[in-house]
Amino acid sequence: MAHEHAHDGHHGAAHAHWDTSVWPFVISFGILFMLPIAFSFHYAYNMPFAAILSLGIGIPLIVAGVVGWVNEAHTQGEGLSYGAMGWFILAEAMIFISMFAGYWYMRLIAPTWPPAGTVELPKVMPLVMTAILVSSSFTIHYAEHLLHEGDKSGYVKWLLLTIVLGACFLGMSAYEWSHLFHEGFTVKTNVFGTVFFSITGLHGSHVIVGLCIFLAALKPALSGALSMGFARTAGLYWHFVDIIWFFVVSQVYYW
Amino acid sequence: MNWKEWIFTTDHKRVGVLYLIGSIAAFAVAGIMALLMRAELSTVGPTITGNPTQYNVWLYAHGAVMILGFQIPALTGFFANFCIPLMIGAKDVAFPRVNALSVWLFYVGIILALLTFFLPDPPDVMWTGYPPYSTITTGNTAMYTFTVLILGFASIIGGVNFLTTIAYMRAPGLTLGKLNIFVWCTLGAFVLQLIFVPVLGTAVTMISLDKYLGTNFFDPTRGGDVLTYQNLFWFYSHPAVYVIFLPFIGVIYEIVSTFAKNRVFNYKMVVYGGIGGIVLLAGEVWVHHLYVTGMADWLRIGQMVTTLMISVPVGLMVIGLVGTLYKGSITFETPMLYALGVLFLFLIGGLTGVPLAVTSLTLHLSDTYYVVGHFHYVMAVAGTFSIFAGVYYWFPKMTGRMYNEFWGKAGFWLTFIGTNIVFWTMMDIGVKGMPRRYYDYSHFPQFEGAHQLMTLGAVILGVGFLIAVVNWIVGAARGPVAGNNPWGSRSLEWTTVSPPPHGNWPSPPSVAEDWDPYCYGRK
Numbered sequence: 001m002a003h004e005h006a007h008d009g010h011h012g013a014a015h016a017h018w019d020t021s022v023w024p025f026v027i028s029f030g031i032l033f034m035l036p037i038a039f040s041f042h043y044a045y046n047m048p049f050a051a052i053l054s055l056g057i058g059i060p061l062i063v064a065g066v067v068g069w070v071n072e073a074h075t076q077g078e079g080l081s082y083g084a085m086g087w088f089i090l091a092e093a094m095i096f097i098s099m100f101a102g103y104w105y106m107r108l109i110a111p112t113w114p115p116a117g118t119v120e121l122p123k124v125m126p127l128v129m130t131a132i133l134v135s136s137s138f139t140i141h142y143a144e145h146l147l148h149e150g151d152k153s154g155y156v157k158w159l160l161l162t163i164v165l166g167a168c169f170l171g172m173s174a175y176e177w178s179h180l181f182h183e184g185f186t187v188k189t190n191v192f193g194t195v196f197f198s199i200t201g202l203h204g205s206h207v208i209v210g211l212c213i214f215l216a217a218l219k220p221a222l223s224g225a226l227s228m229g230f231a232r233t234a235g236l237y238w239h240f241v242d243i244i245w246f247f248v249v250s251q252v253y254y255w
Numbered sequence: 256m257n258w259k260e261w262i263f264t265t266d267h268k269r270v271g272v273l274y275l276i277g278s279i280a281a282f283a284v285a286g287i288m289a290l291l292m293r294a295e296l297s298t299v300g301p302t303i304t305g306n307p308t309q310y311n312v313w314l315y316a317h318g319a320v321m322i323l324g325f326q327i328p329a330l331t332g333f334f335a336n337f338c339i340p341l342m343i344g345a346k347d348v349a350f351p352r353v354n355a356l357s358v359w360l361f362y363v364g365i366i367l368a369l370l371t372f373f374l375p376d377p378p379d380v381m382w383t384g385y386p387p388y389s390t391i392t393t394g395n396t397a398m399y400t401f402t403v404l405i406l407g408f409a410s411i412i413g414g415v416n417f418l419t420t421i422a423y424m425r426a427p428g429l430t431l432g433k434l435n436i437f438v439w440c441t442l443g444a445f446v447l448q449l450i451f452v453p454v455l456g457t458a459v460t461m462i463s464l465d466k467y468l469g470t471n472f473f474d475p476t477r478g479g480d481v482l483t484y485q486n487l488f489w490f491y492s493h494p495a496v497y498v499i500f501l502p503f504i505g506v507i508y509e510i511v512s513t514f515a516k517n518r519v520f521n522y523k524m525v526v527y528g529g530i531g532g533i534v535l536l537a538g539e540v541w542v543h544h545l546y547v548t549g550m551a552d553w554l555r556i557g558q559m560v561t562t563l564m565i566s567v568p569v570g571l572m573v574i575g576l577v578g579t580l581y582k583g584s585i586t587f588e589t590p591m592l593y594a595l596g597v598l599f600l601f602l603i604g605g606l607t608g609v610p611l612a613v614t615s616l617t618l619h620l621s622d623t624y625y626v627v628g629h630f631h632y633v634m635a636v637a638g639t640f641s642i643f644a645g646v647y648y649w650f651p652k653m654t655g656r657m658y659n660e661f662w663g664k665a666g667f668w669l670t671f672i673g674t675n676i677v678f679w680t681m682m683d684i685g686v687k688g689m690p691r692r693y694y695d696y697s698h699f700p701q702f703e704g705a706h707q708l709m710t711l712g713a714v715i716l717g718v719g720f721l722i723a724v725v726n727w728i729v730g731a732a733r734g735p736v737a738g739n740n741p742w743g744s745r746s747l748e749w750t751t752v753s754p755p756p757h758g759n760w761p762s763p764p765s766v767a768e769d770w771d772p773y774c775y776g777r778k
Contacts, residue, residue, distance in 0.1 A: 018757045020263035021352050028359035036367055036401035043467040044376070044395050069352065080349045084419040087449055091411045094453035098490070102461070102472065102483045115478040187470045191478030194470040 021072060027065035034058025070216050081233045089240045092206070096244055099202060100251060103195045115190040119183045122176060126253045129172050130245065136165035137242040140214075140235045147231050152224050155231070159214060159221060162238070166211050173204050196252055203248050206241045213237060265351035266757055270358045271336030272653065274328055275646070277358075277365055279724060281324035282639075284369065288317035290717055293710040299697050310694040311379035312371070312394075318382030319399070320368050321635065322495070323406045328361050329642045330502035331410060331448065335417055335441045337649060341748035341755065342435045342772070344426025344764045349419040353412050360409035367402045374398065381692075383492070384459060386473040386484050390466040400463040407452045414445035414452075426747070427765040435746055435772045436512075436519055436526070440505030443530040444498045447537055451498075455491035458484055485548060489541035496634055497537045501530060503641035504572050504601075507594045510648050511579050513744040514591040518773045520578025524571055532568030540565055546617045555614050562612040569605065573598070588742075589663030593644030596671050597637050604633025607682060622692075625685025628678045636674045643670075643723055650730065651737035655753040658730035662722055669719030676712030680705050746772040 033054045042051035107113055143158030177197070180186075187197045213234045220226040261269060292313050295302050304310065336354065340347055348354050371377045379394040389396050421434075421442055461472040461484065471477040473484055512519050519525065542550055542558035576598060585591070607629045610616045620626060650658055684705045689696065696702060740749040751760050 018260045018269065019265045019351060020260055021265050021355060022263045024265075024352055024356035025263055025359050027356060028363050031360065031405065032363045032366065036398060036405070039401065039463075039467075040395060040397050044397055073352065080419050080423050083422060084349065084415050087415045087418050088411070091415070091449045091453050094450055095457055098454040098457040098487055102457075102487060105483055105486070106472075106478065106480050109480065110478055187464075187468060189477075191471045191474075194464075194472055194479070198464070198470070 021069075023065045023069040023072065026061050027069070030058045030061030030065055032058070034062060081229055082236065085233045085236050089237070092240065093244075095202065096199075096247065099195075099199055100247065103199065103251070106191055106195070110191075114192050117185070117189045118192050119180065119185045121196075121253055122179070123253075125172060125176055126249050129169055130249055132165050132169050132172070133242050133245050136162045136169070137239055139165065140238050144228075144231055144235050147226070147228060152221070152226075155226070156218070156221050159218065163211060163214050163218075166207055166214070166238075170204060170207055170211075173200065173207075199248055199252055203241070203244055206244070210234075210238045210241050263355070265347075265355045267336050267340050267348050267351070267354060268653075268755060268759075270354050271333050273358045274332035274336060274361065277362055278325045278329040278333060281320050281328070281365055281368070282720075283724075285317050285320035285325060286717060286720065288313045288320070290713055292317065293713040295694070296696070296706045297710040298707075299700050299703050300695050307694040308379055308394075311381070312377045314692065315378055315381050315399075316368065316371055319402065320365075322382060322499075323403065324365050324368055326499050326635075326638050326642070327410065327495070328406075330499060330506075330638070331413065331441065331444055332358065332361060334437070334502055334506060334642075334645055334649075335413070335445075337653065338435075338748060339417060339420065339438055339441060340424070341652075341751065341759060342438050342746060343421060343424065344429055344747050344760070344766065345420060345424040346758045346760070346763065348416050349424060350416050353416050357409040357413040357416070360405050360412075364402050364406035364409065367398055367405065371398060383488060384462055384484075385488075386462055386465065386481050389462050390473060396466050397463050400459045403459045404456050407456045410448050411452055414448045417441065417445050418449070426763065428768070429747075429766050432523075433766065433771045435505075436508040436522070437502070437505035439526050439530050440501040440508075443534045444501040446534055447494045447498050447501075451491040451494040451538065454487055455495075458487035458491070461487075482545070482548060485545055486541070489544040490538065493541040493544060494537040497533050499634055499638045500569075501533065503597070503638045504576075506641045506645040506648070507576060507597050508579070509744075509746065510590045510594040510644055511576055512773050512775075513648075513742050513746070514588065514594070515580050515583025515585045516743070516775045517579050517581075517583035518775060519575060520581070521571075521575050522773075525575040529568045529572040529575065532571070533565065536561060536565045536568065543612055543617075546614050547621045559612060559614050563609070566605065566609065566612075573602070573605070589658070589660060589667060590644045590648035592664060592667045593640050593647065596667065597640045597644065600632050600640060600674065601637040604629060604631075604637055608633055620685065622690055623685040624681045624689045624691055627691050628680075628682030628685055631678045631681070636678065639720075640670070640674075643667075643720075646727065647723075648742070649748075650727065651741045652748060652753050652755070654731045654734070655737060656730055656734035657737040657741065658726050658734055662726045666719045666722035666726060669722065670716050671719075673712045673714070673716030673719055677709045677716060680709050680712070745770075745774050 035058070038051045038054040038058060041047045041054060139158050140162045143155045143162065146154035146158060177200075185193055185196075187194050217226055217230055217234050220230070261273070264270060264273070291303070292310065295304060295310055295313075336348070336358075339345075374395055376393055376395045378396055378399040379392060380389040380396060380399055384396065384399050389399070421438060425434075461470070464470040465472050465474065465479075471479045473479045473481045475481070508519060508525075539561040540558055542554050543562045546555055587595075607625075611620055611626065611629060647658060647663060650656075684702045685691075687702075689699055689702050689705075693699075696706075737753060739751070739753050742749070747764065747766070750764065
């Protein structure tokens with residue numbers, strides 16, 4: 001495609017350079033090593049050392065890529081992220097809908113439910129977790145309100161409180177998982193174990209992503225350079241994670 | 256030439272060209288797989304391999320790479336990237352870095368698909384990956400899962416990017432009623448991608464979880480159910496047909512309107528009835544892939560009705576094309592030949608699909624070569640022809656140069672003839688009882704002659720495609736300079752210089768009150 005430059009003189013639109021960014025390239029190849037190659041080495045070929053080696057290549061690439069990207073985007077600014085997050089949430093919601101659809105389908109055709117081997121799930125803990133996650137939705141909303149009013153240090157405080165609440169939620173979730181593992185209820189037990197751990201795990205991974213977005217917002221927020229658009233986008237994702245939890249808790253714990 | 260400005264580019268046109276190069280490479284690989292299968296089937300019994308699993312690997316690579324590595328990336332990657340910002344008068348997409356991420360994730364997906372040939376245990380699960388076979392095979396199902404997941408993630412972030420771009424970045428005065436049909440079509444395709452790709456991602460993740468981590472989604476002895484997979488898989492993969500169909504018919508609309516020098520017939524009905532109808536109905540027809548798997552009758556009959564219903568919006572889009580041709584002043588350059596070829600192939604493919612939608616006829620036709628012939632006509636070759644039509648059509652804009660018209664037409668006629676030899680014969684022996692996916696058809700020796708004819712047709716088809724690709728490469732390197740608007744189109748992308756510079760226009764364009772992309776016949 002060398003002619004592209006050869007033509008510049010021809011039509012006279014002399015441009016200094018074409019925009020570039022190395023980070024998408026770095027992240028993509030990080031993903032190649034971290035996910036398929038490491039997974040295959042570990043599970044398909046039983047070569048744990050090679051798997052760790054690929055993780056050692058992939059994870060630093062991804063971390064470097066994300067940090068570089070955030071710095072670049074932070075200095076150049078990308079608008080329109082709020083609308084884009086809306087579309088992204090549509091796709092995310094479909095992941096949960098298909099998990100729930102599979103769960104409902106298997107549950108409704110099952111001769112008996114719950115299948116053999118299921119243990120009693122805790123009843124109080126999920127309520128506490130719900131309360132924590134719902135209150136974190138309110139705290140981030142209040143933080144955005146403060147940022148909108150121009151109170152940047154107030155935003156940082158309430159953002160930190162939200163992060164702490166999210167971390168508490170994750171901690172309780174991990175505690176509950178280990179408790180169930182000790183009782184012998186795992187993904188392998190039966191189809192309910194499979195569904196229980198995949199749905200709560202999927203939701204938990206979204207909590208982690210939400211916390212990562214908040215951490216990415218924290219640095220510019222501390223230096224007072226956070227844009228309202230980024231704050232609203234992060235908040236929108238968090239509200240989505242919160243709303244999904246209502247479905248998780250009602251369908252998996254209390255049905 | 257600065258190679259860094261290509262590898263690390265965030266410009267939508269260069270990202271588009273990267274998509275095109277990758278998808279044509281994928282097309283070549285998947286095409287070679289098809290030729291290997293045809294060579295294998297040219298005699299009864301083993302021909303070029305004695306190993307049936309090898310045949311399954313070719314079958315897997317052909318299907319998965321053609322759909323996920325060639326058609327969807329070429330249509331929603333290359334064409335969307337190259338054309339949409341130019342058609343809506345934007346200087347780039349909304350998120351250029353996200354765009355670069357999606358093209359490199361696409362390359363990672365291609366690399367994974369090609370790794371298949373170097374693995375000791377390549378995946379052999381076809382492109383559908385049905386359990387329980389995929390969870391017990393010795394093949395590497397994880398590679399299949401991750402190929403789908405990575406390509407799927409690339410197309411989701413691409414979809415988010417383009418929907419945001421179309422919503423917020425149109426030039427002043429470019430109202431929704433003045434969008435090109437291609438932009439509307441792609442918008443519909445991306446909405447479908449956003450809704451349905453996550454479902455496929457979930458389904459293929461479940462098979463790898465089952466195979467490698469011991470979960471029980473598809474293990475009936477522990478309460479799982481294999482049909483869950485088929486439902487989730489086809490809940491994506493039928494709409495995937497429309498993800499391919501919508502952009503390809505959009506490309507054909509642009510070409511037909513330009514070369515017939517005519518307004519798009521029934522613009523509003525095409526947009527609201529055709530595209531809107533397809534987007535609304537796409538998610539309610541997946542059960543026609545599962546007619547013979549033991550679905551409940553109420554579901555089968557209901558989805559037979561919706562399947563027949565979806566031919567109405569599709570028909571509206573074909574009527575729009577024919578109406579655009581009517582009383583046009585038509586010229587037959589290479590892009591137009593391919594476009595008319597699509598119309599012909601799509602008509603045959605569409606009409607032969609109607610018997611398959613009817614539950615009673617399907618009992619006879621299911622899992623025969625008739626099905627294979629039908630979906631190759633309607634989706635595989637019609638889609639591929641439109642990709643070739645579109646590349647020829649936007650070739651002068653992309654490179655600033657012209658391809659060779661004689662070799663363009665020669666390539667078209669060879670592919671067109673080869674296509675009809677292969678897939679018409681396929682439908683014919685399918686009706687007579689030739690089952691699909693057979694490595695050795697020694698129970699059906701009467702079809703050996705037909706298989707040899709198809710192998711010959713496949714070679715002709717391959718030569719035709721090869722001529723086209725060589726024509727592009729030679730044209731891009733040393734074709735004559737084409738000028739900014741060689742076809743005399745009214746659409747916005749032809750108003751800038753060829754090839755467009757970074758930022759597309761020296762100053763942002765705005766459109767006149769009485770302009771629309773198809774305003775032929777008035778100055």
